[in-house]
Amino acid sequence: MQSDLLAFENFLGKDGVQKDDISNHITDWTGQFKGHGSVVLYPKSTEEVSAILAYCSRNKIAVVPQGGNTGLVGGSIPVHDEVVLSMNKINKQFSFDDTMGILQCDAGFILEELDNKLAKLGYMMPFDLGAKGSCQIGGNVATCAGGIRLIRYGSLHAHLLGLTVVLPDEQGSVLHLGSSIRKDNTSLHTPHLFLGSEGQLGVITSVTMTAVPKPRSVQSAMLGVESFKKCCEVLKLAKSSLSEVISSFEFLDADIMECLKSNLDLHPVLSKSTPFSILVETSGSNEDHDMEKMSAFLDECLSKNLILDGVLAGSSADAANMWKLRESAPLAVTRDGYVYKHDVSLPLENYYELTNVMKARCGDLAKRVVTYGHLGDGNTHLNITAGKRCEELEELMYPFLYEWVVAHGGSISAEHGIGQLKLPYSNLGKESEERLLTKKLKNIFDPNGILNPYKMI
Amino acid sequence: MQSDLLAFENFLGKDGVQKDDISNHITDWTGQFKGHGSVVLYPKSTEEVSAILAYCSRNKIAVVPQGGNTGLVGGSIPVHDEVVLSMNKINKQFSFDDTMGILQCDAGFILEELDNKLAKLGYMMPFDLGAKGSCQIGGNVATCAGGIRLIRYGSLHAHLLGLTVVLPDEQGSVLHLGSSIRKDNTSLHTPHLFLGSEGQLGVITSVTMTAVPKPRSVQSAMLGVESFKKCCEVLKLAKSSLSEVISSFEFLDADIMECLKSNLDLHPVLSKSTPFSILVETSGSNEDHDMEKMSAFLDECLSKNLILDGVLAGSSADAANMWKLRESAPLAVTRDGYVYKHDVSLPLENYYELTNVMKARCGDLAKRVVTYGHLGDGNTHLNITAGKRCEELEELMYPFLYEWVVAHGGSISAEHGIGQLKLPYSNLGKESEERLLTKKLKNIFDPNGILNPYKMI
Numbered sequence: 001m002q003s004d005l006l007a008f009e010n011f012l013g014k015d016g017v018q019k020d021d022i023s024n025h026i027t028d029w030t031g032q033f034k035g036h037g038s039v040v041l042y043p044k045s046t047e048e049v050s051a052i053l054a055y056c057s058r059n060k061i062a063v064v065p066q067g068g069n070t071g072l073v074g075g076s077i078p079v080h081d082e083v084v085l086s087m088n089k090i091n092k093q094f095s096f097d098d099t100m101g102i103l104q105c106d107a108g109f110i111l112e113e114l115d116n117k118l119a120k121l122g123y124m125m126p127f128d129l130g131a132k133g134s135c136q137i138g139g140n141v142a143t144c145a146g147g148i149r150l151i152r153y154g155s156l157h158a159h160l161l162g163l164t165v166v167l168p169d170e171q172g173s174v175l176h177l178g179s180s181i182r183k184d185n186t187s188l189h190t191p192h193l194f195l196g197s198e199g200q201l202g203v204i205t206s207v208t209m210t211a212v213p214k215p216r217s218v219q220s221a222m223l224g225v226e227s228f229k230k231c232c233e234v235l236k237l238a239k240s241s242l243s244e245v246i247s248s249f250e251f252l253d254a255d256i257m258e259c260l261k262s263n264l265d266l267h268p269v270l271s272k273s274t275p276f277s278i279l280v281e282t283s284g285s286n287e288d289h290d291m292e293k294m295s296a297f298l299d300e301c302l303s304k305n306l307i308l309d310g311v312l313a314g315s316s317a318d319a320a321n322m323w324k325l326r327e328s329a330p331l332a333v334t335r336d337g338y339v340y341k342h343d344v345s346l347p348l349e350n351y352y353e354l355t356n357v358m359k360a361r362c363g364d365l366a367k368r369v370v371t372y373g374h375l376g377d378g379n380t381h382l383n384i385t386a387g388k389r390c391e392e393l394e395e396l397m398y399p400f401l402y403e404w405v406v407a408h409g410g411s412i413s414a415e416h417g418i419g420q421l422k423l424p425y426s427n428l429g430k431e432s433e434e435r436l437l438t439k440k441l442k443n444i445f446d447p448n449g450i451l452n453p454y455k456m457i
Numbered sequence: 458m459q460s461d462l463l464a465f466e467n468f469l470g471k472d473g474v475q476k477d478d479i480s481n482h483i484t485d486w487t488g489q490f491k492g493h494g495s496v497v498l499y500p501k502s503t504e505e506v507s508a509i510l511a512y513c514s515r516n517k518i519a520v521v522p523q524g525g526n527t528g529l530v531g532g533s534i535p536v537h538d539e540v541v542l543s544m545n546k547i548n549k550q551f552s553f554d555d556t557m558g559i560l561q562c563d564a565g566f567i568l569e570e571l572d573n574k575l576a577k578l579g580y581m582m583p584f585d586l587g588a589k590g591s592c593q594i595g596g597n598v599a600t601c602a603g604g605i606r607l608i609r610y611g612s613l614h615a616h617l618l619g620l621t622v623v624l625p626d627e628q629g630s631v632l633h634l635g636s637s638i639r640k641d642n643t644s645l646h647t648p649h650l651f652l653g654s655e656g657q658l659g660v661i662t663s664v665t666m667t668a669v670p671k672p673r674s675v676q677s678a679m680l681g682v683e684s685f686k687k688c689c690e691v692l693k694l695a696k697s698s699l700s701e702v703i704s705s706f707e708f709l710d711a712d713i714m715e716c717l718k719s720n721l722d723l724h725p726v727l728s729k730s731t732p733f734s735i736l737v738e739t740s741g742s743n744e745d746h747d748m749e750k751m752s753a754f755l756d757e758c759l760s761k762n763l764i765l766d767g768v769l770a771g772s773s774a775d776a777a778n779m780w781k782l783r784e785s786a787p788l789a790v791t792r793d794g795y796v797y798k799h800d801v802s803l804p805l806e807n808y809y810e811l812t813n814v815m816k817a818r819c820g821d822l823a824k825r826v827v828t829y830g831h832l833g834d835g836n837t838h839l840n841i842t843a844g845k846r847c848e849e850l851e852e853l854m855y856p857f858l859y860e861w862v863v864a865h866g867g868s869i870s871a872e873h874g875i876g877q878l879k880l881p882y883s884n885l886g887k888e889s890e891e892r893l894l895t896k897k898l899k900n901i902f903d904p905n906g907i908l909n910p911y912k913m914i
Contacts, residue, residue, distance in 0.1 A: 193646065240670055285697070285698065
């Protein structure tokens with residue numbers, strides 16, 4: 001409504017309210033989700049966020065908080081005509097304590113910018129993901145972003161210390177939760193409730209968290225493995241032998257390797273073709289030590305017949321070639337035409353069984369059924385491709401796939417979240433008492449239900 | 458009341474209800490806190506906990522959950538006549554996935570028992586504390602226990618995956634929160650709300666968390682340092698040089714060293730007497746590598762004039778002597794007669810300033826003002842001793858000390874929690890919006906306010 005726009009301009013100035021050319025704020029980057037919002041707001045401070053949320057709460061106007069809009073489940077774009085609350089201009093305040101390793105910054109900072117700032121001080125962010133050039137730290141917290149370093153540094157729960165959040169209540173309450181020190185047991189640890197809350201509880205405007213010392217040495221190796229069972233044995237050995245230096249343990253099956261070759265002309269780094277490939281990375285403070293550990297690990301894998309082949313990257317170019325295979329996998333599958341992406345966790349005994357089950361189930365309707373993922377975290381990105389969108393295939397896949405995952409003790413969303421995409425399945429495996437509790441919690445933070453509706457909760 | 462006792466016996470059998478000889482359940486181990494409860498209940502299952510809490514909620518009977526009763530703030534004993542709900546008999550179920558490193562166990566398991574079980578499988582618990590022989594994992598979660606390995610493995614937030622909890626509502630609702638896999642983004646991360654909740658929200662009956670590979674090599678070194686500023690520089694260097702292997706960075710000042718000598722006849726391991734001592738520990742998978750890193754670190758400390766003296770433990774007996782100094786500090790101070798213990802966090806620039814401020818303030822009323830603690834976490838255990846309890850000294854100390862800590866950006870409770878001890882100061886530095894939020898949260902979980910009253914919230 002016109003009066004609402006005037007109110008927003010009153011809070012933010014004319015340049016804080018965008019009405020035209022907003023398509024990249026109401027569509028996600030995959031093009032899969034498209035909303036109908038008509039306005040994007042750009043607050044520049046916590047106080048401006050507070051004014052907007054108080055106004056919207058009093059007037060029952062629905063709001064979608066939006067960081068870098070890099071999500072994969074449609075969580076950061078409007079479903080209907082919600083107002084988009086962009087964090088793009090909340091990116092000024094940054095401070096870092098380089099003795100304690102504690103970072104405090106505005107929520108709109110882009111992950112890669114933070115990593116670059118920290119690198120100059122000998123530190124780095126404890127997580128890394130493909131979208132690092134666009135995603136924002138506030139969104140990372142709101143989605144409890146995972147990525148490739150989780151096996152080493154843990155989830156964001158391991159690092160979060162404090163948050164400034166604005167609640168969507170009639171006062172636009174500003175809360176400073178947690179603290180800026182490493183240990184604080186003086187109240188409920190409420191900042192952690194915002195990790196993975198997907199913009200349901202409040203708008204994060206500032207984040208305080210720990211960073212980790214930047215490793216001086218990063219080593220990579222690619223292993224070829226005959227069976228999935230042996231992949232698990234290699235993982236167990238890696239965790240024990242590479243212990244404190246292991247930083248990634250990534251998995252690719254022969255089908256994604258074939259897809260990389262045919263769709264992107266990317267060739268395996270191992271001379272032999274093997275059913276499974278594993279990319280192991282170490283990060284440490286001493287190159288000689290890490291090389292020695294990695295060599296001993298490879299030797300032990302070979303002597304125990306756990307791997308068919310293995311190569312240690314001798315240069316950063318070698319390592320880049322290995323990582324290019326893993327990092328290009330999401331692009332390679334899109335070249336088939338249409339891709340059904342998945343992001344699920346499973347106990348390791350069922351991790352690859354899912355792939356076999358889906359291959360058998362989809363048959364010729366699927367162009368490819370390929371698997372890559374973070375094996376060390378039990379997180380599989382099973383992708384099923386087709387020439388184009390295919391309803392018959394969809395009916396075979398859903399809800400079967402998610403029901404299978406839950407029946408086998410897994411999670412239907414390992415790191416991408418629920419958003420819009422998985423809302424139809426979000427009750428799977430959840431007990432009614434848990435659902436009731438989350439609804440009660442939502443109601444405390446967002447009594448008028450204006451924040452990010454039609455999603456997650 | 459007699460009818461309540463009959464009801465409890467009906468739920469638990471006669472051997473599940475103790476009415477006599479309960480003094481060790483209504484008094485804390487330091488003797489500082491004594492309640493007036495008249496009954497201790499020993500449920501053997503989640504279902505029995507549920508029956509008790511449902512009954513108590515309907516009949517408005519206050520309940521104190523109790524694990525190992527090893528806390529230091531009176532959080533696990535009754536204040537008035539609350540029923541004590543002991544977890545001692547909920548300690549049967551234990552399982553461990555040694556590929557993923559995931560532990561699932563009943564809440565009543567003693568920390569040391571778990572550590573011993575995991576050791577046989579090549580793993581260990583990611584935290585360690587003085588009370589490990591008596592404290593229980595459920596209590597560790599409820600207090601977000603810290604300890605000496607936090608600098609390496611992070612807080613319990615880094616490891617918690619799932620909980621079974623029973624709510625103190627009229628149904629005694631049993632909730633299975635979180636999951637048993639490493640990555641799960643399908644709902645609010647409610648298990649983390651129980652970390653540090655001090656028995657205010659529900660009774661934890663089962664815990665799912667990650668363990669860490671047991672290090673094959675543990676090295677210790679004691680350093681003598683001239684100034685507190687140099688201690689901070691040594692910390693910064695240790696984090697960068699010992700990076701992935703550092704597992705402890707403990708601090709002792711000259712006054713606690715003197716106290717150890719005069720009260721326990723324990724002598725420093727360094728030949729020179731220095732104003733400050735630092736105990737550094739590394740834990741890793743390769744002894745040669747760790748020794749080399751530790752030696753290089755000591756050399757760099759010496760060549761940069763950061764330390765006056767330094768010795769690397771050449772044997773486990775040497776290391777034990779070093780650790781005995783640190784671990785005996787809490788005992789040594791008690792021998793002075795009466796001790797005022799503190800557990801606060803501060804930014805490092807104010808860490809030791811607090812000691813100097815309190816020395817000047819307490820003057821001759823204090824027998825000693827000594828400081829030891831987890832410097833790497835910003836956590837100081839400042840202890841002030843006297844021949845006996847002294848009201849004049851107390852008036853000088855409180856609330857001054859806690860107000861000073863909050864004014865300098867610290868936390869009045871780093872790892873011990875609020876309990877009864879710090880309740881008078883628990884609003885310090887907290888905003889009214891935060892207080893209101895925690896009260897609303899408490900009310901969702903415990904609508905009748907029966908769980909652990911007169912404490913924390």
